[in-house]
Amino acid sequence: MNVHTAAKPAAGSKTPSLPEAKPEAIGLSRTRLQALSDTFKREVDKGTMPGATVLVARRGQIGWFDAIGRQSPLAGAPMAQDSIFRIFSMTKPIVSVGIMMLLEDGHFLLNDPVAKFIPEFSETKVGVERNGTLELVPAKRQMTVQDLLRHTSGLTYDHTGNGLVQRLYQQSRLRSRKITNAEHATMLASMPLICQPGAEWNYSRSTDVLGRIIEVVSGQTLGGFLHERILAPLGMAETAFHTGEENAGRLAEAFTTDPWSREKVQLFNMLERPAMESGGGGLVSTTMDYARFAQMLLNGGTLDGTRIIGRKTLAFMASDHLGADVRIQGTLVSPGHSFGLGFAVRTQQGIAPFTGSVGQFFWSGMAGTFFWIDPSEDLIAVFMMQGPGQREYTRSLVRNGVYAAVE
Known part of the structure; x- marks a missing residue:
């Protein structure tokens, strides 16, 4: 074999190899x-x-x-x-790639609101920190499927900061592997956004929500x-x-x-x-x-x-x-x-x-x-x-x- 190998795949490995070359x-x-x-x-x-x-x-x-x-x-x-x-x-x-395959299949558009598939997201508010408290204000627009794909949804992660919205994530069960994708999405929708949809790139649980949309659309x-x-x-x-x-x-x-x-x-x-x-x-x-x-x-x-x-x-x-x-x-x-x-x-x-x-x-x-x-x-x-x-x-x-x- 021309490929430099320190350890060959086990005989039982089921994944076909890509071609090899010097x-x-x-x-x-x-x-x-x-x-x-x-x-x-x-x-x-x-x-x-x-x-x-x-x-x-x-x-x-x-x-x-x-x-x-x-x-x-x-x-x-x-x-x-x-x-x-x-x-x-x-x-x-x-x-x-999976969600974009469903887009190619004609199931939705990128600018469709997330609430079209997960209705709980229609009521989501934006959390604004003022003097150490969290003030909830209306979203200027709905988050879209494109927002989820590019992390401009207003969602966040509990480990990317310690703001008041992230603290709410930290105190929740969002990290549990024992809740379903549907329960996870509903829990997220009940929490305030960290910013207005489309305003900022925040690394986030957006792709978890895409996974739930795949389930809703594909059955x-x-x-x-x-x-x-x-x-x-x-x-x-x-x-x-x-x-x-x-x-x-x-x-x-x-x-x-x-x-x-x-x-x-x-x-x-x-x-x-x-x-x-x-x-x-x-x-x-x-x-x-x-x-x-x-x-x-x-x-x-x-x-x-x-x-x-x-x-x-x-x-x-x-x-x-x-x-x-x-x-x-x-x-x-x-x-x-x-x-x-x-x-x-x-x-x-x-x-x-x-x-x-x-x-x-x-x-x-x-x-x-x-x-x-x-x-x-x-x-x-x-x-x-x-x-x-x-x-x-x-x-x-x-x-x-x-x-x-x-x-």
Whole structure:
């Protein structure tokens, strides 16, 4: 096999591989790719992470797929190419593609109000902080499906700040995996928005609400819809909202204590079937599974002769949907970037503190997973680890290392 492999997939792995090639045959430097792997070997040796996988494909072929370090800090098993990870917010691009497939099917328009599908959202108010109290004011307009896709809905997350609206989230059961998607949406609708719809980009539970809209429109569970329309057609056999006991030996785990902050790390149990199929962060997956999804995106919506979504629909999703008028809150959308429908999008060659190409689109997961699509270089990269506190640091390491290898 031409691909550099530290650990081959288990014989029972059900996900078909993407084609493989020598790095030099697809315009990648083997020396620089080895330097990329060496970077993460050093991180493992320093105790920054238990282990990681890194996959780089160009022109539709994998030129590098390495598994580094250990799968879990509590077991001696090496990280493997088919190790299973919590991908958290890398669930969002999959669900965003799913909702846009329903749009292509003619079920709704992007500027339809969310309340059309979840009536409780018709009464939602905006919370304005004044002198330490929360004043509720009417929304100037309804949040739309497009707002959910681009995180301009006025919803938020409990962990992105400590404002009065976020404190209400923190005191609620929104993080419970024991409530249904319908219960979660109703609970969210009862809480005030953090800003007027369309005014700001706030990373949020918007994609969880999209998951509920998929259920309402399709008449299926979110997991059932994703399996039927995206995961099974792409051969993503290892991606779901939980995995079976037979895979207990393949689960990637984080350190129980963060190596930098010394805070306790608690991630959900991948073997437990949740009631809440979180469209914003509930899927587990493997490196190859997600690489197949990413290659489909790079191919303009198709893989191995199966079309998932239209080429023009996907190009629309990977465009700037914020413009100059929407204020971006937080640090998740870096300088030189904007946000589309389910992805961050690079809009300038410079400005950001890491390498990239204009037009690339990407997202990441809270526990350390990361992927991007670079159409101008015909390239995808998928990086997997379970290290919440180191995720931003490692994203830049992997970007810089991969782009150093492009010839």
